[in-house]
Amino acid sequence: MYDDHTFLAAEHPDAVVELEALESSLSPIAAPPVAPANHGFQLPRRLWLSMFACYAIFFGFIAIATGGSGAARFAIVVSALYTLVYFGVARIGARQAGPEVPSPLERGRALMTWTGPMEPRAVYAQILIVPAVIAFFAIGIAILGPFAA
Template identity: 60%
Template sequence: MFEHQSIVADRATDFEAEVFALEQTLQPLAAAPVPPRNPGFQFPRRVWLAMFACYAIFFFAIAAATGGSGHARFAIIISVLYAAVYFGVARIGARQAGPEDISPLDKGKMLDTFTGLMDKRAVYGQVLIVPLAVALFGMAILVITLSIGIGS
C-alpha cells in the first residue's frame, strides 16, 4: 500500500515538472525580437548622387551628340531604361533587409573592406572613377561632334 502511494506521488511530481516546463516554453517573449543589423553598401548618399549625375551627363551628352537620329535616340532610351532597371533592382534588393546603418564615412570613420581600411578619398576615387570616365567619354564625343559639325 505504501509502495503504491509513492509511485503515485512520484508520477504527480513528474507531471508537475512537465507542466512547469511546458508553461515556460509557451510564455510570450518579454521583448520584441531585434532585427539583424544591416550594414548595407555603407556608401554615403553623396557617392550615389555623384554616380547618377555622371551617368546622366553621359546620356545627355550622347543624346546631344547624335542629333536627331531616331535610331540613336531609341538606343539611348533603351540604355537609360537598362541603367534604371539595373540600379532599381539593386535598390529594391538592398531594401529587403531593412534600413541601412549610417555610413562609417559619414561618421568620420574609415570604411572597412576586404582589403583593409579605406578613407573617404580612396572610397570616392575607387567608386567614382568609372562613372567619371564614362561621363568624360560622353562629353568628349559631344565636343568632337560639335567641332566637326555632325551634332545638332
C-alpha cells in the first residue's frame, strides 16, 4: 500500500506495525496451479495426414481442371502456400506448450470435449467432412470440366 512508512511512524508508531501486517495478509501465499500436462488437440497423426491428403487432392485436381492457364496456376500455388502457412502457424503455436498428451483416439477411446465424450468415428467424421467434400468437389470439376465447353 504505502512505499514510505516514515510519515506514519512519526505520528502513529503502532500504525506501521498494523499496516505491515495488513500488507502481508493481502499478498498471495502461493502461485496459481499450473496444468500438469498439455492436452493439445489430442488428434492422432493419421487424422492430420488424412486432412492434408484431402487438400493435396483438391489442389492437384483443380490444377488439372484449369489446364495450362498461367494465371490459374499462379492462384493455385498462392492458395496452396496460404494453406501451408495456415496449418504451419497452428503447428508452431501448438508446439509452444511442449509435448502433447497421447490421444485417446489412438487407443480406441472417446475424446473428451466441452460438451462430453465423442466417439472416434464422430471425431473423424466432423474433422474430415469439409476437406473430403472439397476434394470430391475438385475431382468433380476435373471430370466435368471438359464436358462444360
